[in-house]
Amino acid sequence: MRVYNFSAGPSMLFEETLTETRDNMLSYKGSGLCVAEMSHRSKDYSDIHAEFIETLRELMQIPENYAVLLLQGGASQQFDAAPLNLLRNGKADYVITGHWSERAFAQAAPLGDIAAVATSKESVFTYIPELPPEIFREGTDYVHITTNNTIYGTRYTVLPDVKSPLVADASSGILSEYADISKFGVIYAGAQKNIGPAGLTVVIIRKDLIYDDLPRYCPKMLKYSTQANADSLFNTPPCMTVYMSLLNLRQLKKLGGISAIQKINEEKASLLYDFIDNSDFYKNNVKKKDRSLMNVPFLSPNADLDKKFIKEAASDGLLTLGGHKTVGGMRASVYNAMPVEGVKKLIEFMKKFERDNKN
Numbered sequence: 001m002r003v004y005n006f007s008a009g010p011s012m013l014f015e016e017t018l019t020e021t022r023d024n025m026l027s028y029k030g031s032g033l034c035v036a037e038m039s040h041r042s043k044d045y046s047d048i049h050a051e052f053i054e055t056l057r058e059l060m061q062i063p064e065n066y067a068v069l070l071l072q073g074g075a076s077q078q079f080d081a082a083p084l085n086l087l088r089n090g091k092a093d094y095v096i097t098g099h100w101s102e103r104a105f106a107q108a109a110p111l112g113d114i115a116a117v118a119t120s121k122e123s124v125f126t127y128i129p130e131l132p133p134e135i136f137r138e139g140t141d142y143v144h145i146t147t148n149n150t151i152y153g154t155r156y157t158v159l160p161d162v163k164s165p166l167v168a169d170a171s172s173g174i175l176s177e178y179a180d181i182s183k184f185g186v187i188y189a190g191a192q193k194n195i196g197p198a199g200l201t202v203v204i205i206r207k208d209l210i211y212d213d214l215p216r217y218c219p220k221m222l223k224y225s226t227q228a229n230a231d232s233l234f235n236t237p238p239c240m241t242v243y244m245s246l247l248n249l250r251q252l253k254k255l256g257g258i259s260a261i262q263k264i265n266e267e268k269a270s271l272l273y274d275f276i277d278n279s280d281f282y283k284n285n286v287k288k289k290d291r292s293l294m295n296v297p298f299l300s301p302n303a304d305l306d307k308k309f310i311k312e313a314a315s316d317g318l319l320t321l322g323g324h325k326t327v328g329g330m331r332a333s334v335y336n337a338m339p340v341e342g343v344k345k346l347i348e349f350m351k352k353f354e355r356d357n358k359n
C-alpha cells in the first residue's frame with residue numbers, strides 16, 4: 001500500500017516515475033539491461049543524459065548563456081564549490097535565513113572576506129529579512145541566498161536587488177514555481193526533493209562565471225569547468241538517478257510544466273495555511289508574506305501532543321511529519337509529487353486529532 005510521505009527529502013516521486021522505472025528495470029528499451037548496469041558512454045544513457053538537460057532547460061526556461069551541470073555531492077558540496085569557483089576578489093555576502101544558509105556561510109568563511117549581511121536568527125528564522133540594496137557591500141564576487149528554507153518554512157517571494165551575481169541554494173524550491181533564471185548567476189539544488197532521487201546535484205550557471213583559471217587551488221572534481229568542458233561526463237554520473245529524474249521531469253511536463261504545478265502547489269499550501277490560521281489548536285509562526293509553498297511547519301498546543309500527532313498520523317498512512325529537531329513540532333513537506341488528496345487527507349486527520357485531544 002502506498003502512503004503519503006511528507007518528508008523534507010528524500011521525498012515522494014510521481015507514481016508514474018516509479019511504475020515506469022519498474023517496467024524498465026530488467027530491460028530498458030529491450031536492451032536486456034537496467035539503466036543502472038549500463039555504460040555511461042552507451043547510446044541509451046547518452047540519450048537519457050541529453051534529454052534530462054534539455055527537459056530541465058525547457059521547463060525552467062533556462063537561457064542559452066547558462067550551462068546545466070549534473071554533479072554529485074549534494075547541495076552541501078556546493079557550499080564549498082561555489083566559493084572555491086567564484087571568489088575571484090575574495091569577497092562575498094551571505095544572507096542567513098536558516099540552518100542551510102548558516103552551513104553555506106560557515107563553509108565559505110575560511111576562504112575569504114565573507115560577510116553575513118542580514119539574518120532572521122533572532123526570531124528563529126520565521127521571516128526573510130528586509131534586504132535594501134545598501135546592505136550589500138561593493139566589489140563582492142557574489143551574494144548568496146537560500147531561496148526556500150526547508151526547516152523553517154520560509155521563501156523569498158522577491159529577490160534582493162544586487163549588483164553582484166546572485167548565487168542561490170534552491171534545493172527545496174526548484175521547479176515548484178516560476179523563477180526568472182536571468183536574475184541569477186548560479187542556482188544549485190540537490191535532486192532529492194523536486195527533481196528525483198538523491199545522488200544528483202544540478203548546477204545552473206551563467207557561462208561567463210565558469211573559469212578555467214582560478215586564483216587558488218581548487219580540487220579538479222570541484223571545479224565547474226571540469227564538468228562544463230565534459231558535458232558532465234568527466235567521470236561516471238549517477239546514471240540511475242538521472243534516469244529516474246528524467247522520468248519525473250517528463251511527468252512534470254505532462255502535467256503542464258511549472259505554471260501548472262505552481263497552481264497546484266499554491267492550492268495545497270493555501271488549503272493547509274488557511275486551515276491552520278482558522279484553528280485555535282494549531283499554529284504556524286512564519287510571517288505570512290514569506291511562507292513557503294513546499295514546507296509547512298506547524299505546532300499543536302504542546303510538545304507531548306506533537307509527539308502523539310506524529311505517531312498517530314504515521315499509523316494513518318501520513319508519514320514523516322516530525323519537524324526538524326531545531327524547531328520541534330510538525331512539518332508537512334508538500335513537494336511537487338504530493339497530490340492535493342494527500343493534503344486533504346492530512347487536514348482531515350488534523351481535524352480528527354483536534355477533536356480527540358482538545359480539552
Ligand SMILES: Cc1ncc(COP(=O)(O)O)c(C=O)c1O
Binds near residue numbers: 074
Ligand atoms: C535548502 C537546503 N540546502 C541544502 C541541503 C543539504 O542538501 P544535501 O543533503 O543534498 O547536501 C538541504 C537538505 O535538506 C536543504 O533543504
